[in-house]
Amino acid sequence: MRISPRRRIVTGIVLGVTVFAALATGPVAPASAVPHWAQSSAHLSEPVRPLDGFAITHLPAGLGSPSDFEYEWEDVSFHSRVWETGPDPEGATKVDLTVKTVRGAGITDLEALRTFLTEYHEKDPADWKLTAVQVGPYSGYTVDNQVFWFLSPGLAAEVSIDRDRFTEDDLLQTAAGFRPETSA
Template structure:
């Protein structure tokens, strides 16, 4: 499903900030590991004709996301990372790594903001992540 790039709600979350340089947006819904995802992906078509992801924001809901340790363990499994993945704290409720921020907004509700190709930069990722709140 294609949506407006300026839409500010994703899976019941209010997104208070988005970078200016985002391409076309599409939404996806799926479940993985007992967690329901609503994901918005912004992509830009390159001169070569290929598409490149500009930014991803995904709302995640599931009983398994009970606390920060559970969120970290889930992300290790979901992204197929090794146990040596050592994200830094992001505020009191988040995890920060090279291209992403994940936050536990409430037990059972998390959000992840990713810039997998470095098109926005980690400062923009942090701004987006910090400006997300539960809208329900």
């Protein structure tokens, strides 16, 4: 049986496209499967080391790897721990959660903190729709993916979370669990 050159070309193209499509999509995972790069490495069954004198007693499941940072802006110092997931298949990482302490002489009360963070986050005060919130015994504000609160003159805290993956309840519970260590 003789196959025409035209049929060989069409068959080759169809076979090539089929093989390419199979290789490009890879194996199909169940809908409930979590990619390896999105699985949690932060478990509270393991101790979480404090950050700048603050205990971390609640973390949502599914966080990536933590890294600590220290920096200053406008005479205010920040100590932060950032959990990142990644890299994803394209090589990118994504911030899951950030907890930070905010220390500076200008942080005199909740309104001074709000004014400072409005400038720090480059928000328009008229457009930044903050909602008052209690974080344990402390007064603060929440908006979108973050919550911040005033603890005492010179000291505040802030938590932000990826709201595409985590809920507002995750945000608020994490904030409630980020508090000054008690001395024994």
